[in-house]
Amino acid sequence: MTRRVVVTGMAGLTSVGLDWAQVRASLRAGRSGVRRIPEWSEIDGLACRVGAPATQFETPEHYPRKSLRSMGRVALLATRSVELALENARLRDHPALSSGRTGISYGSNSGSPPAMAAFTGQLHGNRTLRGIAASEYLKFMSHSCAANVASFFGIRGRVMPTASACTSGSQGIGQAYDAIRFGQQDVMLAGGADEFDAMDVAVFDVLYAASTRNESPQHTPRPFDADRDGLVVGEGAGCLVLEDLEHARARGVPIHAEVIGYATNCDGRHMTNPDPAGMEEVMRLGLAGAEIEPCDVDYVDAHATGTPAGDTAESRATHAVFGDRIPVSSLKGHLGHTLGACGALEAWITIEMTREGWVAPTLNLEQVDSACAPLDYVQEKPRSVDVRIAMSNNFAFGGINTSLLFQRWDG
Template sequence: MKPRRVVITGMGMLSPIGNSPERVLASLREGRSGVRNMPAWNAWKDLHTRVGATVEGLDEKSIPRESRRSMGRVALLAAAAAEQALAHARVDRELLRSGRAGISVGQTVGSPLATEMFFETMRTEGVRALKSTTFLQLMSHSAAANLALMFKVTGRVWAPAAACASSSQAIGQSYETIRDGYQDLMLCGGSEELHVTTAATFDILGGTSRAFNESPSSTPRPFDRRRDGLVVGEGAGIIVLEELSHALKRGVPILGEVLGFATHCDAEHMSAPARSGMARTMAACLESAGMRASDVDYINAHATGTPLGDATEAQATGDVVGGDIPISSTKGFTGHTLAACGALEVAFSVLMMNNGFIAPTLNLDDLDPACEGLRHVRELEERPVRRVLSNNFAFGGVNTSLLLGLPS
């Protein structure tokens, strides 16, 4: 069977810089940060970071009550983004029930708040006090399972859990599923719920930003000499992928196309990045699309603002594409939304392609010499963008690259 072309027909996003394409577009153009002070975290002993990137304005009641009962915030964010994406793509709900549509939505863990409540109730009140729906909120495939039930999806349902690479794996997995003829449409992406335990996890590894607690919008600082760690965030990004002729038959606008995908593992270290593994994944993605580095107009970097991670990624990127292609990290705007970041960054890249500009790396004021050799974008650039290489690199050495293009 000849590989089928896979296009993007809808996007839904809830992010620290906006909950609609229009709001996100304005934030990217205006350099508006979504990072804010987290005063509630002052209560936690020995927690150094006091900044986070939250989603404001989630209307939980927009989700039907019968669906909400088994959803924690991580699933609610995914559901709201999915509703937005399906409306954007004008998807008939009967199509979702046909068996030819599927779901791949990742999350790092189940709802942290639901997990906290589960164990606190069990500890203080005993097993009989537990709610029967709490486990459904804290299970690691809560977002995917809840979306499948909410939309009555009878096709394939996957729930990648690879931390920062979760939603880019979900998109790549969906791309391959449609390309090879197993489904005609996939609802894919990822969701992340912010909780103090997430901040603490990175804090004890020395990975969080702490020098800018009094000036939240000044951090994170990807590739900058003064970067001091990542800022944990939350959000959800859901993408509607569809086989090209299927989309044309439905008569819906085509926003972009997935041209290539690769995911590989370093198999070297649980938390330290590997230059060779990152480079191998980027090169494999280009090869899968039959493209060369010179065919790429922009690179959306994973760069989270950690000293080692950004430098390693910069070196690996230079190994594959050289130093002429514009590169920026949109995490300067959103912080690190973990399982949601890959899908949100795909959405941001599609917005940039369709509107002819490249957003800069926010807070990149003084380039670290360890990150030199690339064409860093420090101010907004108005220019045509036809193809984007979007990269994400996760703990465990799990690497992903997606190649996106404008429809041709």
Template sequence: MTRRVVVTGMSGITALGNDWQTIKTRMQAGETGIVRMSEWDGKYDLRTRLAAPVQGFSLKGQFNRKQLRSMGRVAQMAVAATDDALEMAGLRDDTAMFEGGRLGIAYGSSFGSTPPVLGFTRLMEHGDSNAITATSYIQMMSHTAAVNIGVLYGISGRIIPTSTACTSGSMGIGYAYEAIKFGKQDVMIAGGAEELCPTMVAVFDTLFATSVSNDAPDATPRPYDANRDGLVIGEGAGTLILEDYEHAKARGAKMYGEIVGFATNSDGAHVTQPAADKMGRALQQSLDDAGLSSNDIDIVNGHGTATDHGDLAESKATRTVFDRAVPIHTLKGHFGHSLGACGAVEAWLGLEMMHEGHFVPTANLKNVDPECADLDYIMGSERVMTAEHMMSNNFAFGGINTSLIFKRI
């Protein structure tokens, strides 16, 4: 017997704000979080000068120095998003739940914080360990977000760290959903986070996959657009509180949506070149898990990185599975590609839009690339529609594919 899984809390940290009302207002005003990083000039040998940073973020005053010392920026953003999501769920101070073993964490990032790496580099190059502290590894390890969340709240349930690049956040949500669905946990903290670092940018810059529209930050990235010239790296965090339906109902919790389907697979073919057929297989498996047909999906939140190979493969996979021009949009025109955070942030904001029945257009999409498959791309203005089911898809280096399906409650 399987259990229903509902969302009882959600929050995030983004380049456009840290609460839905602020983010919605700014998106509706046509704003994006993309800026020109003038501080990179003359410092980093990068083609791009664009990013989507989170401005003015700090946890000082909210937690004490001892609590923060093991957290780099990525863990701090994960904790901030989680604290607000727990508050929304009415679980912020439920120590009995935290310590009882039935609440766990599935949370990911591509990497931990990068500044501590410098200390280890200095050791390797010069034999000097003076820059390494007792918390250097804790801050840089790939499971730093999950571990710091767990230690801060005294959580004794299972920990599932997901470090799968651009699917880290969506995979965290998916594995949390499965943990509850199959009775292993009653509540899960799920999501992903990533901090902005030139090293992350360099990964894509060396592949000529970044946007170089450096003097036009308001007009890039351009997902699915014929004139797109690459992605823009962002940062942030997103957290969902997932809960067994009966458990949530018994405590009178408000429910913001239900997860009804999840699938993940791998291409097994190429590290950086996506395979449309395996992408499509993940989408179909998610539908199968939900017991739905493609006609039941009202809108797709696409990955939409604004890269040539990625956009084409994704759109073709989507068209093959749906066999119709399903409505689709992506939020990466607004927030850039926040890597390990994107799937969680997109799930959170997608649920908010489902609740209100207003879906923002893909920012900067003006002329759909004729090579992209025939889909109903939301562009120009927001789409007012009632969506009972939303599919949210993410794809990562290594050919890792994820697909989540949410139901409106």
């Protein structure tokens, strides 16, 4: 017998705000976190000079020095997002954290790039180990976020790091959902983070997938738009506290939403070219797992990053499942592409919007590309929508696809 899984805590750190009040205001006002990055002009050959860093975020003063030794910025972002979500769930200093029945499923695109550069620069560039701090590797190991969170909060349950690029956060939530659903844990801290670094934009730049609209950063990225020219890298972290329904009821805490479905699959074809068939299949698998029909879904939070191929493929897959009846929008125009954090941040924001009865538009979507399928694109301004069930999708290099389904909690 499977268990019902609910969301009892959530938090996010973004380029447009560090809490829901700030993020909400930015989404409703059409404010973007994208800005010009002057220092990138010093990098020879880098065409993209825009990004969306979370400039307001600073290291919390109460974090002990001992803990900070093993944290790069990505782990700091992750830890703070988890801390805020735990406070929201009334679990910050709860004995359940160290009971062995609370676990972590949290990911990132990678560990901290500056730490990786410092280590490899000395080793491979200067051919020496001198100057490499003993804790440097702990900052850039692939499970740095999950491991640091576990150490910081004394988590003794399962720790499942996810490192699947743009699906890291959504797979983190999905694996956490499964762990509780099948009785292995009672509480899971789930999400993803990524810090802002030139290495990430360089990856997309060499693939000609990054936006070069450097003189008008507020007008890029442009998901689904006919004039889109690529993605913009962002920064952030998000966390959902997932909990067994009966465990949450016993604690007497507010419930924000219910997770009712999750699916993940792989195209198994090409490393960077998305396959609409795989995207369509993961949505159908998510619906089947939730035991609902396409007509039961009221809103789709699209992955849409602003790349020509990705947006077109996703729109066609979404249309194949839902037709043109359902509101669809992407949050990348506001936040940039936060990579390993995007699945968690977009899930958090989707739940918050669902609770309030509105959805954000796709910022900078002015004229839908004729190559994209004829969906009900939310444009220009927020739309009032009675959302009972929402789907949040993410897609990553390697053909990895995820779909999450959330149901509004009406008590």
